[in-house]
Amino acid sequence: MRTGYVWEELYGWHDTGTHAAFVAPGGLVQPHRHVESAESKTRFAALVEVSGLGAKLDRIRAVPAAEDDVLAVHTAEHLERIRAGSAAPRGGDAGDGTSPFGPGGLEIALLAAGGAVQAASAVVTGRVTNAYALVRPPGHHARPETGMGFCVFANAAIAIQHVRRHHGVERVAVVDWDVHHGNGTEEVFAEDPDVLTISVHQDQLYPKGTGRLTDRGRGAGEGSAINVPLPAGTGNDGYLHAVEQVVLPALERHRPDLVVVASGFDPAALDPLGGMVVTTTGFRRMARAVLDAADRLCDGRVVMTHEGGYSPVYAPLCGVAVLEEMSGERTEVTDFLAEEYEDLPDQALRPHQAEAVAAAAAAAGLQRAGAAL
Amino acid sequence: MRTGYVWEELYGWHDTGTHAAFVAPGGLVQPHRHVESAESKTRFAALVEVSGLGAKLDRIRAVPAAEDDVLAVHTAEHLERIRAGSAAPRGGDAGDGTSPFGPGGLEIALLAAGGAVQAASAVVTGRVTNAYALVRPPGHHARPETGMGFCVFANAAIAIQHVRRHHGVERVAVVDWDVHHGNGTEEVFAEDPDVLTISVHQDQLYPKGTGRLTDRGRGAGEGSAINVPLPAGTGNDGYLHAVEQVVLPALERHRPDLVVVASGFDPAALDPLGGMVVTTTGFRRMARAVLDAADRLCDGRVVMTHEGGYSPVYAPLCGVAVLEEMSGERTEVTDFLAEEYEDLPDQALRPHQAEAVAAAAAAAGLQRAGAAL
Amino acid sequence: MRTGYVWEELYGWHDTGTHAAFVAPGGLVQPHRHVESAESKTRFAALVEVSGLGAKLDRIRAVPAAEDDVLAVHTAEHLERIRAGSAAPRGGDAGDGTSPFGPGGLEIALLAAGGAVQAASAVVTGRVTNAYALVRPPGHHARPETGMGFCVFANAAIAIQHVRRHHGVERVAVVDWDVHHGNGTEEVFAEDPDVLTISVHQDQLYPKGTGRLTDRGRGAGEGSAINVPLPAGTGNDGYLHAVEQVVLPALERHRPDLVVVASGFDPAALDPLGGMVVTTTGFRRMARAVLDAADRLCDGRVVMTHEGGYSPVYAPLCGVAVLEEMSGERTEVTDFLAEEYEDLPDQALRPHQAEAVAAAAAAAGLQRAGAAL
Amino acid sequence: MRTGYVWEELYGWHDTGTHAAFVAPGGLVQPHRHVESAESKTRFAALVEVSGLGAKLDRIRAVPAAEDDVLAVHTAEHLERIRAGSAAPRGGDAGDGTSPFGPGGLEIALLAAGGAVQAASAVVTGRVTNAYALVRPPGHHARPETGMGFCVFANAAIAIQHVRRHHGVERVAVVDWDVHHGNGTEEVFAEDPDVLTISVHQDQLYPKGTGRLTDRGRGAGEGSAINVPLPAGTGNDGYLHAVEQVVLPALERHRPDLVVVASGFDPAALDPLGGMVVTTTGFRRMARAVLDAADRLCDGRVVMTHEGGYSPVYAPLCGVAVLEEMSGERTEVTDFLAEEYEDLPDQALRPHQAEAVAAAAAAAGLQRAGAAL
Numbered sequence A, B, C, D: 001m002r003t004g005y006v007w008e009e010l011y012g013w014h015d016t017g018t019h020a021a022f023v024a025p026g027g028l029v030q031p032h033r034h035v036e037s038a039e040s041k042t043r044f045a046a047l048v049e050v051s052g053l054g055a056k057l058d059r060i061r062a063v064p065a066a067e068d069d070v071l072a073v074h075t076a077e078h079l080e081r082i083r084a085g086s087a088a089p090r091g092g093d094a095g096d097g098t099s100p101f102g103p104g105g106l107e108i109a110l111l112a113a114g115g116a117v118q119a120a121s122a123v124v125t126g127r128v129t130n131a132y133a134l135v136r137p138p139g140h141h142a143r144p145e146t147g148m149g150f151c152v153f154a155n156a157a158i159a160i161q162h163v164r165r166h167h168g169v170e171r172v173a174v175v176d177w178d179v180h181h182g183n184g185t186e187e188v189f190a191e192d193p194d195v196l197t198i199s200v201h202q203d204q205l206y207p208k209g210t211g212r213l214t215d216r217g218r219g220a221g222e223g224s225a226i227n228v229p230l231p232a233g234t235g236n237d238g239y240l241h242a243v244e245q246v247v248l249p250a251l252e253r254h255r256p257d258l259v260v261v262a263s264g265f266d267p268a269a270l271d272p273l274g275g276m277v278v279t280t281t282g283f284r285r286m287a288r289a290v291l292d293a294a295d296r297l298c299d300g301r302v303v304m305t306h307e308g309g310y311s312p313v314y315a316p317l318c319g320v321a322v323l324e325e326m327s328g329e330r331t332e333v334t335d336f337l338a339e340e341y342e343d344l345p346d347q348a349l350r351p352h353q354a355e356a357v358a359a360a361a362a363a364a365g366l367q368r369a370g371a372a373l
């Protein structure tokens, strides 16, 4: 078994400027670092190397996504918007004012999408069993006609369409554990019965009005979208419960040829944006569960694309934990912040969380012993 | 009515070094900024000025706390520990390895305690009605014999003992809304029936094993400590419920001459350490409730000491909101991040939160109509 | 004698974004902090307070420069350019691509110009003897029709025109010791015989093609501009030699009612942009010489406007040294970096530097005993 | 021809803490980033990758230097000092108070020395023709008994002794173009006639009292040390003149088996510590000259170890320029800051610089046609 790994230094050059958290500065808003800064990614990549893990992974080089790959997901207007902003002396924004990029940002965004494409291609062609694409900017909020939520292009969706068009993949399932709703990926495949999208997220955190139980896909894709909105404060057991009660049975029902994970580490306890308290243990257990399901369903073919995760210190620990599960390799990295968060009472499943999960399972038509609390 | 305000540039020079979050770097821990960095405080102070609020406050200058004021709360051994670390070429740690300070750190810590002393003195002598001491390092975790949790000296406790010894104040109530348990303040006054300490915090976040319902003070102080441990994910309504069901009736029962608020903004939705989702609205409502109670009970005498709050962008917004409530002044500052967090479903009171509050009220022997959900 | 001091927190919010040194990022240019970042100014302001100097200065509050004050120096087109950039979602540039500002940047630039205006007004009306306007963005490169070199508005020139129009000042002399040529100020007054501009700078550093010996003003202003281009590597004695041989005799010849110093600390040894090796001693001696001349010529009326100086560590030390000279107050601040730079052999006057100074004196028609090497 | 390249992510983790420039904070010294921070190195390494150059170099992995390799240069006491500091909870200092390192710093310092060892071994064994060891912390100031000037171990000297002991190398020449005197390397080999050390540096910048014309080695090594102290303000032509008049003839006279370059980029115009105005063109020309000499003398065997260079923006441009010369590869990287500095009048050779070079040539006993101005 080999695990592929994508990381390019250029991802660290994606320039989100001086937004305060994610709001443009000016007036009474003092400039700061955009919360989606390079740090959480460059420190993740550094830890992969320093821990020795990098030497055991199959390094896959990204190449820019081809224009036709982008246009298989996005409108020409959106691509032009990014091209124009990229050529502007002060850069542009992907569409919502919170997703800035600098001059030349198109090149980096294409390389992010292309990193996901290469990772997925390496998996489906058998070069590697699974792969983690540590790309930036993220992608799961990007819709066909616009970027949003710090995302420029829908990296995972572009990769999925690529391997379906070029490598004979038919059925794909997306598992999105980013704390925000994976609205973009859902939208791309909303009418496509062959691509199942499952998003586990904090209810109504972002975007507003999407990711509800009742959002289940449209037309021919009715039922191919599953949402598991969870209350703030959910911890490791709550997340694993969602995985076991909804994600796994849905995967089994869908029988994908490939599983794509939109891997955001913003459900982490130390994340500034999310309100969850997940630790490395939680991410490790979720990864294990999904990887095992993929073993049963599709020869272990899993591609993870990096999405959110805004703690420069903790996201790298989560990332290495997931990579350890993917590769079977163990490092000497320890979760040096576990002491504070691992034993929180909030790590236990609480009744209202179980209810939320049960409601999601029911909405998805998943009947499974043990689905009730 | 006048509101006093303490801020000294030297607070921004407190040097917490390169800890990763709050763990000393080395080995597989890459150096970073300590999460308790100057930014959240210097940006708060800057916003006070830029918004025009500073011009309407009564600026109180801090002076270093006198040694006898420190020793009224701390052991001589602890003071010596800080003095020794302060004189060491690479600085020291206040006691637990997560509370570093640089060379000369003693001077800054004394100025922080002294800022609280001056603020409290200004309130009890009638120079101002209430006062906010924006001090650093924080204090509410510091115990008599040691600092911990980024705290060097117990600023609020030192101020309380000062005004009791020098200004005829007898009964004091401490309201601690920092997301972590105010264990240090509680310990200082654990056997003192005249000082009530109330801490509303995330259950078992920090420190471990303190801040439980059953921790109620000791000996003569039995009942003078009240703890309200809340589950992760609590929002504005949950916090206000805790204030209304526990804090306010406890204040009324205690009838303090002075109310001290340990004002941490780490229950905020954007805080990296806490797991709560409070917004400026929540802090504003809590402040209003406590201020109104103080109006009824002690001529409005409220001193707030700044404790935690680790979002460099959001803590300043929370701080200005509280200062607006204290002073009655309004600025043009808006919570530019409210859109994401203000109407989360998690802002509503949830049953398990109400149960936690009811349990705290019961443990504190507070019977009040409406205490039940 | 009183020394006025202008500093506003808003100056620290001027947003120069992510330029690499001073070049817009993109392509093979990795984003970084613009070299003209807030730090060198906010740390200067902090040191003024922490050293106790601030308490001894007369704090003058800035107000935004009036539009007619701006238009007395700049074209309406330039003001509109700044207004438009300020209203753009990603901000603008003052004219040359190296002078970025963020949304709302107009307000800050007007407050910088207004800080200079208030400082100058306080001096000429006798409220204070002299004053230091620690403003940002800087101003001495801004020409009537454009900003450039990180400068948006010509702060000093605007202040000069204000006091000439409103406070009966007639003759002004500008001494610019910034390491770059004060081209903007020179241009504003190029045809005005009543305003003498003297710039001591590194030859042909910036801008290219200006600040030459032969640039002496135009038309009626012929002779009212003096340039002293110095070779890289000039130190304290070389700078003082330039002051003694050119600046002082020129001031005496001009007999100004007011001396304005464009005070850049980028001739400092630790400055990243300049190639000079001046230390706090050098700035102190230059300030002393100019202040003494002003005592003789115009009752000590000196206004300094802050210009360049890009060492976040050393510029504050230079600034406090100059403020000590202006105010006659002494602090406990020591030049903790002096050991490395103070006794460099390069601090001595070298023959080729003396030649450069002599050439400047000759070009300016200044005959003074000792002007020859 | 192949060019080797050493870079390890762990080098970026060397923790120099919060020194102000290079002075420990405390009292009136506000904490800041140590000027020897990771940035100038991590950005250099990033640019190597983003430019595509990395893919064309032979990546040599560093391994920690063996203890006996360290002890071939340093005293056991010095190694123990570093070991003790490395084990201390707050780290240590290499000996002079300006050279801090964090907990675990020993491991990184050994990896830096080991990187130099591996690079030199790869060259002398013929795996590569030449190699650049981008290591951190730097080494050229470290003396046998102590670190200093940000240096912990004498990386280049350790590598030299290694290849002499293990790979049959006899004669080595060190060319040090760092702006500071390479005092440590000189001291290690002061009595060794087989290792010639040539240092071109700013006169008396650092350390004080070393690097003089009269410092020529001792005992059997008399004449094996050559110093070229240059005045502040020297530019490209001045540096190349020093190389042509002193370095090249000295290399030819010494006839080394291996040339080691102590490659500091702090003579750069944008460097905050040095007072020189060298640009990428200057470094490129110096590298070319040394490489060509090595071609003539020792089959092109050149090892460069990274030393100083404190501009996070400009040092990477200098580094890529040198790597281009070493490898013969060309990238699309342009010196985007050249416009300001490349055409300075200070780039020309000035008479007093030529005199300094001539004096150094004379002191070294080098007679060569054209050595006079």
Ligand SMILES: [Zn+2]
Pocket (backbone or CB within 6 Å): A178, A179, A180, A264, A266, A307, A308, A309
């Ligand atoms: Zn997210």
Ligand SMILES: [Zn+2]
Pocket (backbone or CB within 6 Å): B178, B179, B180, B264, B266, B307, B308, B309
């Ligand atoms: Zn806290």
Ligand SMILES: [Zn+2]
Pocket (backbone or CB within 6 Å): C178, C179, C180, C264, C266, C307, C308, C309
């Ligand atoms: Zn300048």
Ligand SMILES: [Zn+2]
Pocket (backbone or CB within 6 Å): D178, D179, D180, D264, D266, D307, D308, D309
């Ligand atoms: Zn150096």
